[in-house]
Amino acid sequence: MGQTIAEKIIAKAAGRETVAPGEIVTCAVDLAMIHDSGGPRRVKPAMEKLGVGVWDASKIVLISDHFAPCTDAESASILKLTREWAAEQNILNFYDQQGICHVVTPERGHLRPGMFAVGGDSHSPTGGAFGSYMFGIGATDMLGVLVTGETWIKVPHTIRIDWSGKFGVGVAAKDMALKMCATLGMDGGGYQSILYTGDTIENLEMMERMTLCNMAAELGAQAGLIEPDETTAAYVKAAGADPGDWQSFLSDPDASYQTTHKFDAAQLEPQVAVPHSPANAADIGDVEKAEIDQFYIGACTGAKLNDLKMAASILKGNKVAPGKRLTIAPASSRILIEATKQGVIEILLDAGAGLLPPGCGACAGYGVGVLAEDEICLASTARNFQGRMGASSSKVYLASPYTVAASAITGRISDPREVLAK
Amino acid sequence: MRGRVWKFGDDINTDVLAPGIYIKLPLDELALHCLESVEPNFAKQVKEGDIVVGGHNFGMGSSREQAAQVLMELGVAAVIAHSFGGIFYRNAFNLGLPAIVSRDVDQIAADQILEIDLRSGSLKNKTNGDELTSEAVPENLMALIEAGGLVPFLENKLTKKS
Ligand code: SF4
Numbered sequence: 001m002g003q004t005i006a007e008k009i010i011a012k013a014a015g016r017e018t019v020a021p022g023e024i025v026t027c028a029v030d031l032a033m034i035h036d037s038g039g040p041r042r043v044k045p046a047m048e049k050l051g052v053g054v055w056d057a058s059k060i061v062l063i064s065d066h067f068a069p070c071t072d073a074e075s076a077s078i079l080k081l082t083r084e085w086a087a088e089q090n091i092l093n094f095y096d097q098q099g100i101c102h103v104v105t106p107e108r109g110h111l112r113p114g115m116f117a118v119g120g121d122s123h124s125p126t127g128g129a130f131g132s133y134m135f136g137i138g139a140t141d142m143l144g145v146l147v148t149g150e151t152w153i154k155v156p157h158t159i160r161i162d163w164s165g166k167f168g169v170g171v172a173a174k175d176m177a178l179k180m181c182a183t184l185g186m187d188g189g190g191y192q193s194i195l196y197t198g199d200t201i202e203n204l205e206m207m208e209r210m211t212l213c214n215m216a217a218e219l220g221a222q223a224g225l226i227e228p229d230e231t232t233a234a235y236v237k238a239a240g241a242d243p244g245d246w247q248s249f250l251s252d253p254d255a256s257y258q259t260t261h262k263f264d265a266a267q268l269e270p271q272v273a274v275p276h277s278p279a280n281a282a283d284i285g286d287v288e289k290a291e292i293d294q295f296y297i298g299a300c301t302g303a304k305l306n307d308l309k310m311a312a313s314i315l316k317g318n319k320v321a322p323g324k325r326l327t328i329a330p331a332s333s334r335i336l337i338e339a340t341k342q343g344v345i346e347i348l349l350d351a352g353a354g355l356l357p358p359g360c361g362a363c364a365g366y367g368v369g370v371l372a373e374d375e376i377c378l379a380s381t382a383r384n385f386q387g388r389m390g391a392s393s394s395k396v397y398l399a400s401p402y403t404v405a406a407s408a409i410t411g412r413i414s415d416p417r418e419v420l421a422k
Numbered sequence: 423m424r425g426r427v428w429k430f431g432d433d434i435n436t437d438v439l440a441p442g443i444y445i446k447l448p449l450d451e452l453a454l455h456c457l458e459s460v461e462p463n464f465a466k467q468v469k470e471g472d473i474v475v476g477g478h479n480f481g482m483g484s485s486r487e488q489a490a491q492v493l494m495e496l497g498v499a500a501v502i503a504h505s506f507g508g509i510f511y512r513n514a515f516n517l518g519l520p521a522i523v524s525r526d527v528d529q530i531a532a533d534q535i536l537e538i539d540l541r542s543g544s545l546k547n548k549t550n551g552d553e554l555t556s557e558a559v560p561e562n563l564m565a566l567i568e569a570g571g572l573v574p575f576l577e578n579k580l581t582k583k584s
Contacts, residue, residue: 024562037445038485046573050580067446074446122436122485122509138487138513140572147576152562186433187479191508220482222508277433364484365442385437385483392441392459 002252004158005225006193009133009249013116021157021192021258031059031110031117031132032145035101037066037366038120040085041078042139043146054089055149061093061110062086063101065359066366075367099332099358102126102214102300107334109241113228114249118145123300123382125194125221128213129206130236131228131249133193136217156193156222157258158251163200165266170416172310173208174302174380174400176200176263177215178271178281184261186279189221192258195251196226200265206235207304214301215382218278227251272378272413273398276386284403284415294377295320295408296389297348297401298329298356299363302380307331307401308339311380312347314405314419320352321411326404327369328353329361351408362389371396378413380404423520423540424548425473425499428464429532430457432477436510439481439489453492470497473538475530477503481510481521490514490521500538502527502545502556515563518571524556540567 003011003018011019013027034040039062047053054060064082067075079096086094095104102123105111113131118124120142127134137151145151163176180188194216201209209226216224226232227250233243273281274290297303297311308330320326328348330336336358339345349355356362362369363381371377371390377397379389384396399407402416409419434457444455457464474493480503481489490513493501500520504527514521520540530536534549543558559567569575 024560038487042487049573050577052580078446120485122483124485136485136509138485138490138509138516140487140516141512144516144572144576186482187505187507190505191511220479220507365437366445370443383437383483385435386459387441387443388437390443392443 002254033119109239113246125216128225129209173211182281187220189219296379299381301382310401311405315351329356436483436489482507516572526554
């Protein structure tokens with residue numbers, strides 16, 4: 001029987017011809033991505049206890065993003081430890097304060113089709129956009145990888161999610177992701193592997209594909225993949241890497257899927273997820289037009305170049321509503337450079353936005369831009385769990401960058417199509 | 423293993439278990455905020471050996487291991503749920519905290535006493551005598567529990583090699 005892309009990559013990493021869903025296999029890891037929060041500060045003591053170093057420094061990418069730039073003495077010491085560890089272990093692929101791990105890693109050419117990769121972060125399925133089998137693990141799991149170069153995996157079933165049709169203006173991949181959360185639920189992925197297929201997906205540019213794969217985490221999947229194609233190969237090449245023989249990882253025509261879900265992009269409306277779950281998403285027309293304190297365009301999910309451009313297309317010539325704040329945290333330094341060159345940053349700042357340095361910012365409540373008690377935020381991020389972005393009584397709504405930007409103009413949740421129609 | 427039950431609903435996530443705003447604090451201080459947004463008394467009243475019972479998708483969300491670690495810090499001996507967030511599930515075993523899948527969690531109530539056998543999957547409600555079931559823990563994860571987590575497991579493995 002044929003194999004899916006996930007099965008092909010896992011089989012290769014396990015040194016096998018084929019693998020079957022449900023088997024537990026040990027895999028060699030091609031790339032381990034770690035960040036300042038779950039990385040050095042958590043693995044260092046145990047590595048010292050074991051008296052061993054990393055298995056292969058060239059296969060490790062280290063990024064400071066969660067606490068960078070630091071906001072107090074504690075975060076400063078976490079970053080200090082991160083830098084010392086990088087020097088100690090001779091980690092050359094260390095990107096300090098250059099942006100968010102899920103965006104910086106592919107941007108700097110570390111992801112290619114067919115790789116078996118782990119990340120010390122739950123949004124690691126983002127790597128699936130590049131045809132890598134990439135999943136998130138915790139710190140001790142990562143410690144095991146760092147010292148042995150291997151990890152175990154229960155071969156997942158593949159769930160196929162097929163999207164057809166073209167979506168309308170003011171609608172984006174983020175709306176697709178929220179729609180799937182609402183329809184399938186936060187354990188719809190059942191810790192299996194999702195494969196996104198169909199003409200809608202084929203027509204998406206890489207950054208939009210990343211948004212979809214990123215939010216496979218919100219569907220409870222282990223990984224979320226898109227078959228590599230010319231678009232993938234071109235991105236990987238531009239990032240300075242060799243896309244290799246990507247055709248050999250495409251799913252076989254007779255591969256088997258646990259289930260296939262079908263969605264129609266042409267029917268898709270802008271989505272808004274009300275507190276406290278991405279699965280609470282609904283068509284914007286069915287959501288109460290809540291009053292918002294902070295509008296946030298940030299995160300690996302919602303502050304890539306195309307996300308910033310979406311926000312700028314709405315905010316051009318408009319102003320943020322009086323008494324409200326719009327906060328922007330570009331996903332990486334390279335994105336910030338490109339957005340500056342293209343005039344995107346100027347439009348956003350002219351509209352009254354406040355700019356944060358590239359990094360996780362307020363997304364997980366670790367860094368800068370967090371919420372006070374009882375404040376309400378509308379964010380282009382991936383998660384709106386209770387207390388996620390700051391004080392435990394604060395609330396987060398989720399939407400696309402279009403919707404966040406359109407709402408920033410009125411001060412309450414608003415349909416971006418109304419602004420774009422003007 | 424035997425313990426008293428703390429009962430929670432579906433979708434207990436990692437931000438509720440280990441809130442981001444306190445994540446920089448030392449583990450014992452972070453633990454005081456564990457589950458505070460759903461059960462303010464939990465951290466104050468939970469006792470050594472207690473068992474946390476959740477519903478669907480327990481531990482969903484972030485990869486932060488502290489979500490499992492704070493439970494252990496507070497003395498929780500095991501977590502039983504209808505299903506787990508995949509990363510939390512792996513984290514729990516890596517730290518030596520058993521995460522047990524049971525379809526019968528609806529039949530368990532707060533403060534009852536449970537008895538679990540990890541290897542066979544037998545689950546007894548000692549308070550009312552109900553015989554419940556859970557999934558036996560896979561061999562590779564049982565090895566982690568027996569060693570006390572992945573670090574001691576690797577320690578044994580590395581010393582054996584040398
Ligand atoms: S931006 Fe948010 S979701 Fe992305 S890695 Fe950082 S904290 Fe996680």
